[in-house]
Amino acid sequence: MGSTDRWRQITDAVREAGRMGVAELAALTGASEMTVRRDLEVLAEQGVLERYRGGARSLLLQGEEPPFALRAQEGSETKRRIAAEVAALIADGESVVVDSGTTCLEVARALEHRRLTVMPLSLHAVNALTSAAGLTLLVPGGRPRPGELALTGPLTAASLAALRFDTAVIGCCGLTPADGLTAYDLEDAAVKRAAIASARRVVAVAESAKLSRTALAFVAPASALHVVVTDDGASEEQTAALVAAGVTVRTV
């Protein structure tokens, strides 16, 4: 598990340079060449890069997001702070649908000891909550996307359409006043829309870096959100623009 840092280091280096040799990466990370080869094998399986004799070449285009395993531990302190704030916005007894993604996984963890009805949209979050005694856990149907384990498809849509939640906690890949809330994956976007439609109140979580980003798939305009929770890296203009769209912004 301690290899995650090195994986990120390698992923970033290869992505920047386009391709890189095993020896270079070994020097960069301070690990042996054998270890680098083993890492490259893992990353190649995850589809991050492609091996060739002597090194590896990046497969991640600028528009794509790195796989779940790599994002999971990034800026986890910030994510936990955001998650705690979201948890504070939710009252005992509420029913909550929690989106997929690493930030929302932290939200799910923050709800573990509460007394709620929770439907997570990712199996990672489901697994984090299966032994939570106090809460009623609901699993939506669907097809889990590899790695991410986000549930998508008609079964997910049907599960959401059958229910009405007090609050939806939605993650995103980009959120700007102009382009609204956007996601990398088309199917994910459809699920997010369904989740938003099934909830009375919508809370979006977005690390500040996402407030200047727009991804491929449009989900909803900023005005469809009631609360946005972000971190203190957000600029004045960004928060002001969201407030102007009628959104309550909470910075932690």
Next chain:
Amino acid sequence: MGSTDRWRQITDAVREAGRMGVAELAALTGASEMTVRRDLEVLAEQGVLERYRGGARSLLLQGEEPPFALRAQEGSETKRRIAAEVAALIADGESVVVDSGTTCLEVARALEHRRLTVMPLSLHAVNALTSAAGLTLLVPGGRPRPGELALTGPLTAASLAALRFDTAVIGCCGLTPADGLTAYDLEDAAVKRAAIASARRVVAVAESAKLSRTALAFVAPASALHVVVTDDGASEEQTAALVAAGVTVRTV
């Protein structure tokens, strides 16, 4: 993990005697009293027994089934043999719904490297299959029952009602020609019925001990099953009676 045997030993001893002292259990298992106390704590959390000062008293009535964690490793060799036989009955490209329970979990594992569409009815099986590359994994909606992680409720029923499978693999707590296929849990029974209704062919798995047992909740008559896979502990009369009901019986 190596504590599972001792857990079963303690559970059985306490269930037989009604209640038992810590010192007695320590002598029985050969472990220290501290270890027995830690075990009792775990088992009390699982609802198997109740602690009192100096010992523990059984909470498992004769009609109840021990929790998943205790059944998981029981007779796993037999279960694997049964599972392999079931896997052999399924052709590539089929769609399969796999019931909850420890035997069916083995079936799910046996399908991991096949090219199929699989919908498991328990999160244990879902987790066992999330990294299976070849197969299309479908997750039904529902409320996971604690420990067992079997999905039940209206969402599960709706997920099953929306689909038609080639084969349903169904587990049971009891299966006799007279009483048909029975389960301990009422909600589980409803899910099993829905699974049977959604499949063209029904394969039931039942260790031979279950062929002389009847549980609380009726699921389906034996005649609703197409194939029963059991182990060689089944008696001639038992298999003959099933065959008379129009079932193909396979003994491994």
Next chain:
DNA sequence: ACATAACGAACATCTGTCATGTTCGAAAGA
């Protein structure tokens, strides 16, 4: 075809984790 570099299987080592045991002060019950 040959030489060289890269590869990966096998083994050795190290480290962190988990189950277990031991000790001892605290708490419950007689």
Next chain:
DNA sequence: TCTTTCGAACATGACAGATGTTCGTTATGT
């Protein structure tokens, strides 16, 4: 009050996972 049980804290040992090293094999370039 006294005895027994309990459980927190620490020590021990087994074990799994990660990393490094060695060496025979394989691929690539000249």
